[in-house]
Amino acid sequence: xxxxxxxxxxxQVVATGSLSSAGRALGLSPAGVSKRLRRLExxxxxxxxxxxxxxxxxxxxxQAYFERIGPLLAGIEDAENxxxxxxxxxxxxxxxxxxxxxxxxxxxxxxxxxxRSYPDLAINLQLSDTFVDIVGEGFDLSxxxxxxxxxxxxxxKLAPVRRILCAAPAYIExxxxxxxxxxxxxxxxxxxxxxxxxxxxxxxxxITFRPDGPLKTNSSEVIREAVIGGAGIALRSTWDVGPELxxxxxxxxxxxxxxxxxxGIYALYASRQFLPAKIRVFIDFLxxxxxxxxxxxx
Numbered sequence: 036x037x038x039x040x041x042x043x044x045x046x047q048v049v050a051t052g053s054l055s056s057a058g059r060a061l062g063l064s065p066a067g068v069s070k071r072l073r074r075l076e077x078x079x080x081x082x083x084x085x086x087x088x089x090x091x092x093x094x095x096x097x098q099a100y101f102e103r104i105g106p107l108l109a110g111i112e113d114a115e116n117x118x119x120x121x122x123x124x125x126x127x128x129x130x131x132x133x134x135x136x137x138x139x140x141x142x143x144x145x146x147x148x149x150x151r152s153y154p155d156l157a158i159n160l161q162l163s164d165t166f167v168d169i170v171g172e173g174f175d176l177s178x179x180x181x182x183x184x185x186x187x188x189x190x191x192k193l194a195p196v197r198r199i200l201c202a203a204p205a206y207i208e209x210x211x212x213x214x215x216x217x218x219x220x221x222x223x224x225x226x227x228x229x230x231x232x233x234x235x236x237x238x239x240x241x242i243t244f245r246p247d248g249p250l251k252t253n254s255s256e257v258i259r260e261a262v263i264g265g266a267g268i269a270l271r272s273t274w275d276v277g278p279e280l281x282x283x284x285x286x287x288x289x290x291x292x293x294x295x296x297x298x299g300i301y302a303l304y305a306s307r308q309f310l311p312a313k314i315r316v317f318i319d320f321l322x323x324x325x326x327x328x329x330x331x332x333x
């Protein structure tokens with residue numbers, strides 16, 4: 036069993052990219068992880084990893100070894116699940132990061148249903164409008180809204196995102212309805228909390244527009260309340276302001292221009308290899324929840 040356990044340690048190090056992260060996942064100290072790796076390399080008579088104070092990397096032999104033990108370890112896990120029905124015994128703590136508004140509106144109201152299904156699993160839900168270091172900060176997964184660009188993480192799309200320009204009727208009554216994109220220069224536009232540009236798609240293709248207004252904040256929820264209160268025009272997701280649009284508290288502005296279609300809601304995690312059951316069941320829960328809620332035609 037010692038060699039098999041050492042193989043599992045090696046696979047976890049490769050999956051997470053660091054000794055400390057692998058140690059946290061396995062309940063070992065970095066020194067304990069290093070000892071297991073050294074013992075495995077001595078048993079095999081070859082170096083599997085190149086280790087420095089800053090990073091680790093696979094040797095050519097290590098890469099080939101990792102690719103070959105993956106199916107073996109996965110097969111052992113499947114066999115254990117079959118015998119012990121561990122798929123019905125998801126346990127431990129699931130640490131999740133999510134954007135503040137989305138987490139409050141579309142995760143928190145449903146978290147009790149999920150927890151009732153897995154009573155041995157505790158949830159640590161951290162809400163923040165800044166991106167977290169999933170591996171470095173010990174998160175199991177992160178819910179992110181945007182374009183999937185980080186190739187070091189595995190992402191599963193949970194739902195599409197539709198973003199529209201909108202304003203309160205009181206604002207339109209006072210300032211008028213813009214007829215063209217250039218008219219926005221004469222309006223109060225509310226920059227997003229991350230001060231990014233508006234990425235729009237219109238009749239002439241993709242364009243970017245930098246909104247400029249008197250309100251600056253690091254909170255997406257402040258922008259949401261400001262646009263509803265009539266402070267200006269904002270680019271908002273329909274998952275965020277859908278009820279206000281239906282109730283007439285907000286109206287769409289310049290309907291020919293909407294946010295980039297490349298934006299989506301994603302679940303990001305460190306590695307596809309040896310995905311823990313607690314992560315898998317939570318992602319499956321969100322997919323089942325959001326498909327009928329949002330859908331591709333959102």
